[in-house]
Amino acid sequence: MPATHFIADLHLLDDREPAARRLAGYLAGPARDAEALYVLGDLFDVWIGDDGSIAPHTATLDAFAALAGAGVPLYFIRGNRDFAVGADFERRSRMQMLDDPTALTLHGVPTLLAHGDVFCSDDIAHQAFRAKYTDARWRKRRLALPLWLRRTVARRARRRSTAAKQSKPARIMDVNTATVAALAAEYGAQRIIHGHTHRPDDHVDGRLERHVLADWRPDTAEVLLVDDSGVARHRLDAGGCFSA
Ligand code: MN
Numbered sequence: 686m687p688a689t690h691f692i693a694d695l696h697l698l699d700d701r702e703p704a705a706r707r708l709a710g711y712l713a714g715p716a717r718d719a720e721a722l723y724v725l726g727d728l729f730d731v732w733i734g735d736d737g738s739i740a741p742h743t744a745t746l747d748a749f750a751a752l753a754g755a756g757v758p759l760y761f762i763r764g765n766r767d768f769a770v771g772a773d774f775e776r777r778s779r780m781q782m783l784d785d786p787t788a789l790t791l792h793g794v795p796t797l798l799a800h801g802d803v804f805c806s807d808d809i810a811h812q813a814f815r816a817k818y819t820d821a822r823w824r825k826r827r828l829a830l831p832l833w834l835r836r837t838v839a840r841r842a843r844r845r846s847t848a849a850k851q852s853k854p855a856r857i858m859d860v861n862t863a864t865v866a867a868l869a870a871e872y873g874a875q876r877i878i879h880g881h882t883h884r885p886d887d888h889v890d891g892r893l894e895r896h897v898l899a900d901w902r903p904d905t906a907e908v909l910l911v912d913d914s915g916v917a918r919h920r921l922d923a924g925g926c927f928s929a
Contacts, residue, residue, distance in 0.1 A: 686720060686792070686912060686913060687718055687719060687720040687912070688718075688719060688720060688910040688911060688912040688917075689719060689720045689721050689722075689723065689791055689792065689910070689911045689912070690715075690716060690719040690720075690721070690722045690723070690908050690909070690910055691722075691723045691725060691798075691878055691898055691908065691909040691910075691911070692722070692723075692724055692725070692728075692898065692901075692907075692908055692909070693724065693725035693726055693727060693728075693764070693800070693801075693879075693880025693881070693898040693900070694726070694727045694764070694880045694881065694883060694898060694899075694900035694901065695708060695727070695728050695729075695900075695901045695906075696727055696729070696730040696766065696900065696901070697728060697729050697730060697742065697745060698730050698741075699741040699742065700741060700742060700743065700744040700745055703903060703923065704901050704903070704906070705742075705744070705745055706923075706924075706925075707901075707906055707921055707922075707923055707924065707925045708745060708748065708901075708925065709744065709745065709748045709925065710921075710924040710925020710926060711906075711908065711921055711925035711926075712748040712749060712751070712752045712925070713748065713751070713752075713925070714924075714925055714926050715908070715919070715921075715925070715926060715927050716752055716757060716908075717752065717755055717757065719757050720757075720912075721757060721758040721759070721760065722752065722757055722758075722759050722760070723760045723761075723762070723783075723798060723878075724759070724760070724761045724762070724780065725762050725764075725798060725799070725800055725801070725878065725879060725880045725898060726761075726762050726763055726764025726765070726766075726767065726785070726800030726801070726880060726881065727764030727765065727766045727767060727800070727880065727881065727900075728761070728764070728767055729742065729766060729767040729770075730766055730843075731766055731767070731839045731843065732766070732767040732768070732769045732770050732774075733769060733832065733835040733836055733839050734769050734771065734828050734832065734835055735770070735771040735772070735773035735774050736773075736832060737832045737835065737836065738769075738770075738774075739773060739774065739777060743777075745778075746774070746777040746778040747777075749778040749779060749780060750777060750778055750779045753778075753779035753780070754779070758781070759778070759779060759780040759781065760780065760781050760782075760783050761775075761778075761780040761781070761782055761783065762782075762783050762784075762785045762786075762787065762798060762799065762800050763782070763785060763800065763818075763819075764800045764802075764880070764881065765800070765802055765811070765814065765815065765818060765881070768818040768819070768824060769824060769827065769828060769835075770782075771828065783798065785799055785800050785803060785819060786798060786799035786803055786868065786872065787799075788872040788873070788874060791876075791911055792911055792912055792913045793913065794875055794876045795872075795873050795874050795875050795876070796874060796875070796876045796877070796878065796911075797868065797869060797872045797874035797876070797877045797878075798877075798878050798879070799868075799877070799878075799879040800879065800880060800881050801860070801879035801880050801881025801882055801897070802815055802881045803815070803864075803868065804860035804861060804864050804865050804868065804879065805857070805858065805859065805860055805861065805864075805881070805882070806861040806864040807856065807857040807861050808853065808857045808858060810849070858882065859882055859884060860882060860895075862890070865877065865890075865893075865895060866890070866893070869893050874893070875892055875893060875894065876893075876894045876895075876896070876916075877893070877894070877895040877896070878895075878896045878898065878909065878911070879895075879896075879897060879898065880897065880898040880900070882897055883900040884897055885897050885898060885899035885900070885907065885918075887916065894916070896909060896916055899918070905920065906920070906921040907919065907920055907921065908921060908927075
């Protein structure tokens with residue numbers, strides 16, 4: 686059985702940047718062999734709403750749609766940066782939305798998929814924001830604001846988040862292992878796959894595996910592959926092909 690692919694935290698700004706070109710190469714190349722592709726949030730650095738954010742990402746959405754057209758199922762979990770993706774985004778990209786977290790059995794293993802911030806329970810301020818953006822009614826109210834105001838709010842939020850990252854201790858920006866264990870038990874998961882923390886690693890704690898996806902950087906990018914034999918990481922070259 687072919688491998689299931691996972692990516693997250695690309696933080697795309699627009700179609701023109703190198704990361705978007707790398708993604709397009711991957712979606713037209715190695716991703717065609719995937720059993721399915723899961724995008725676990727923060728695909729975009731910001732999404733102010735379908736009305737303002739589809740235009741700069743048209744080529745990316747078309748590339749996802751072409752992959753879906755080639756028969757690869759696509760799934761998306763909202764991140765804290767791109768929580769505002771809506772029905773037009775779904776239609777254009779042909780991605781199917783999943784709850785955060787989502788439990789399912791993948792390649793025989795009970796697995797929990799999440800953007801990742803659900804585990805960062807020590808960051809109280811972020812959890813307050815997460816409670817809002819994961820609420821469909823709050824998102825609807827936010828999207829009812831005029832576009833110019835959403836742009837201003839997004840710019841201000843990013844500035845605040847940059848400042849907060851510098852002042853918050855590194856520890857509270859990572860997962861709380863007790864929260865990880867509690868959610869794994871609640872969902873009966875033996876494997877967790879998530880992004881958000883930008884701390885790519887493979888953790889094993891007793892019977893529980895936790896695989897943290899790599900964020901994409903100007904010089905490096907990675908896809909996580911899961912198949913019946915386990916988990917592997919594949920680096921992408923600048924053209925989006927698996928590098929040797
Ligand atoms: Mn995030």
